[in-house]
Amino acid sequence: MTTSIRFSHTLVHCRDKKTSAAFLTDVLGLDEPKPFGPFLVVGLDHDASLDFIEAGGMEFETQHYAFLVDDASFDAILERVTRRGLDYWADPFRRVPGEVNHHDGGRGFYFLDPDGHLLEAHTRPYGSGGGTWRSSSARPTSASDNWR
Ligand SMILES: [Fe+2]
Numbered sequence: 001m002t003t004s005i006r007f008s009h010t011l012v013h014c015r016d017k018k019t020s021a022a023f024l025t026d027v028l029g030l031d032e033p034k035p036f037g038p039f040l041v042v043g044l045d046h047d048a049s050l051d052f053i054e055a056g057g058m059e060f061e062t063q064h065y066a067f068l069v070d071d072a073s074f075d076a077i078l079e080r081v082t083r084r085g086l087d088y089w090a091d092p093f094r095r096v097p098g099e100v101n102h103h104d105g106g107r108g109f110y111f112l113d114p115d116g117h118l119l120e121a122h123t124r125p126y127g128s129g130g131g132t133w134r135s136s137s138a139r140p141t142s143a144s145d146n147w148r
Pocket residue numbers: 064066120
């Protein structure tokens with residue numbers, strides 16, 4: 001049986017959708033966000049999108065959003081993050097600052113968006129390099145560690 005299921009979209013809660021969507025498009029080098037109803041839609045490849053919506057003063061959990069990018073895009077994203085003076089880390093627990101990881105033989109790093117969502121840019125799909133996880137620091141070591 002053949003199926004065709006592609007990821008379509010998810011919502012990204014934020015305080016200010018213009019600020020947050022512009023941050024993402026600027027740092028990743030994407031097209032301008034497009035309004036759609038209450039959302040600001042940031043389009044990705046394969047017609048997927050992140051749809052920013054303001055939480056309207058309600059509390060919201062920070063989430064993790066990861067972007068699989070080619071090597072040239074990775075260099076450009078890291079350069080933009082650095083130029084903005086943003087902190088970045090090799091691991092999701094933010095223990096290894098200013099470094100990239102080499103999971104699966106590629107490169108990856110983590111940084112925060114204006115609301116504290118944990119963003120990740122990486123160049124190889126998880127597990128594509130035989131599942132090598134090359135940073136011992138990128139493991140939870142306490143109950144306070146989480147993957148966001
Ligand atoms: Fe991730």
